[in-house]
Amino acid sequence: METAIRQLAEQAREASLKTATLDTATKNSALRRLAELLELQTGAILEANAKDLKAGEENGLTQALLDRLRFSPERIQAMAEGVRQVISLPDPVGETIEESTRPNGLRLVKRRVPIGVIGIIYESRPNVTVDCAVLCLKSGNACILRGGKEAFHSNTILSKIIQQALRESGISPAAVQLIPTTERKALNILLKMDDFIHCIIPRGGEGLIRFVAENSRIPVIKHYKGICNVYVDIDADLEIAGNIVENAKCQRPGVCNAAENLFLHKDIVQPFLPKIARRLTEKGVELRIDEAAANHLIGTEIPYKQAQEADFHEEFLDLILSIKTVGSLEDAISSINCYGSGHSDAIITNNETTAETFLASVDTSTAYWNASTRFTDGFEFGLGAEIGISTDRLHARGPMGLRELCTYKFIVYGTGQVK
């Protein structure tokens, strides 16, 4: 198997040297053709998907997993529309990032170029196959896709359709390749191919991402989880605070930018906590509150549990919120730096000095002042698309779009200079 995967990776590397210099029109015409083909081959996609669904049912997948796996004509249509949206995004390749002329006359241009070969490791959603392939192609990269075994038939037909679109547009089909086996061993082999693959982006649960990070010799861009925090300061506008806390927790609790922890300045617990606790409870939120704060709910009928230390380290992805009292701004900052996952963290205050200290000191990809953590997202940030969110520090932090799928090179224009 090692030989087969090595060959596939070599072909991807070879293809990447060609995709790196494709003009925008060629890339866009492949995308346009892909959108058409997805629509034209809806029947065949549904047929392959039905095989995956049948196997999934036989293997006892949960309804939630089966739903992630399931295609419908509408979902295929939405996928095709997603491809068309990428056509309209600016091509990042070739952009000048910086430019300077040195005293010896050398002109230096730092130019954006594709990374090369990107490996995408993902789980059960087959639409990731198309979403990621399209972003890699638009940014001039080749990609190797390794999807979940539950979606194997769906991924296989989608990758064939992508390759057909590439071929019909004069692009090497080796620029988008699916690993043709779901054996775990194949993943281990792939993650050591640092001669040919330049970056791994894992998408899925924490277990998968940890496995990839611990076994990869190739640089990985990732986030394990989103433990996002909101701090309500002594100088907060309590109406704004209430709206943001509710939104950050309730609007879509299953996503990584939803809030999991709420920190309250000790002098704002009364009057804020009883109000927000009632409001959240009405929305079905389970509250896990530390003792100091919970004292302020005595005599109310608001239900809550006593928070344990472990609660503040947990990504619930559910209608559960941990609440803790802090004695000061510094206490809030160090709590967030301790419990948070460096994803998205907000302060609610009207005090500018307090806010600026918080924004500078919280060690996170995105720090908010008086706004909901739910905005951490490639589309909301104006990137047009998102390949993932990074809580790492190297290369990309926060939402990643087309530019984050690029590196740069220095181009140096001389007239015969020697050192």
Place this chain on the structure above:
Amino acid sequence: METAIRQLAEQAREASLKTATLDTATKNSALRRLAELLELQTGAILEANAKDLKAGEENGLTQALLDRLRFSPERIQAMAEGVRQVISLPDPVGETIEESTRPNGLRLVKRRVPIGVIGIIYESRPNVTVDCAVLCLKSGNACILRGGKEAFHSNTILSKIIQQALRESGISPAAVQLIPTTERKALNILLKMDDFIHCIIPRGGEGLIRFVAENSRIPVIKHYKGICNVYVDIDADLEIAGNIVENAKCQRPGVCNAAENLFLHKDIVQPFLPKIARRLTEKGVELRIDEAAANHLIGTEIPYKQAQEADFHEEFLDLILSIKTVGSLEDAISSINCYGSGHSDAIITNNETTAETFLASVDTSTAYWNASTRFTDGFEFGLGAEIGISTDRLHARGPMGLRELCTYKFIVYGTGQVK
């Protein structure tokens, strides 16, 4: 030992949260004090260094290694001057990289911030201790230093002097820590501490760097080697070509940006090869030439060896040059993408179309048009200093200065926005 190293790493992480928000004046005053202390303690540094030199001689280190290890009053003075130069460099922390206002009124600022904790793994030059610590500090990072065992006494006193300067300037001495043992096991433990250390920069020979890259769970920025290439095109100005080839090979053959391979367009071999071969031979260069080119030296007395395939993959770091004929520009590009290490590659031509194709297609950190590869260097590129050169693609490519020791965070200014 694991406990001790974990504690050290935790302390570095803790310190990094403080150094991240230090103002420039505080950082500079620590640097100023460090330069003074290095001068004041010259005697003590030489004494510690003498212990390393004595041990090195007893262990049979080569003269070259002993020379790398050796301090003199002049070298200590130069090190202090290097520290003072970093004072004058702009502080990268807090710079605004990009700024935008979204339709919903959210103002997004992408701001440069320190990476966090940097691990520097190096070999026998003790001055790296000071050079790297200083760049990490100026960029707001904490660092963990792991030097070579040959320089242990020198590194130990230097790290103590650095910590004294930090302490006297009100900065936690945990911001710069030397691993207090030279056991290999300590390195293995360190490289798994991805909870506390955010980036590893190895500096040294290829063996060390491969060991680090293969054993690290922490992202590594590195270059294994510099196989730099010069291509002399059919449209080259032969005087410029001669000067650049000589400079790229001979000016300092032992460094990573020196040229190792020369590719000649088949129609330029005559008249270029006999001239450049004579010129290089006079400079003491050993030539390893492929058969097609060597035919043009028949009848001359110019000495050369027949090039083997392996020669073109080798970083000689010496007065040796491999020379190969190529049939076309495309052939030159694919040869460089095959043999090169993605470090620095030059084309010599007067044809702009040819040059632009080369510059776009060569997959390298720095592509030159009519200039010597020897310019790939942080100082030459105007970075003011250099912590290393990356042939990787993520985060940094090419020379790395203070900015490359930073990541960014998004700061989002709202007025109560919810999603």
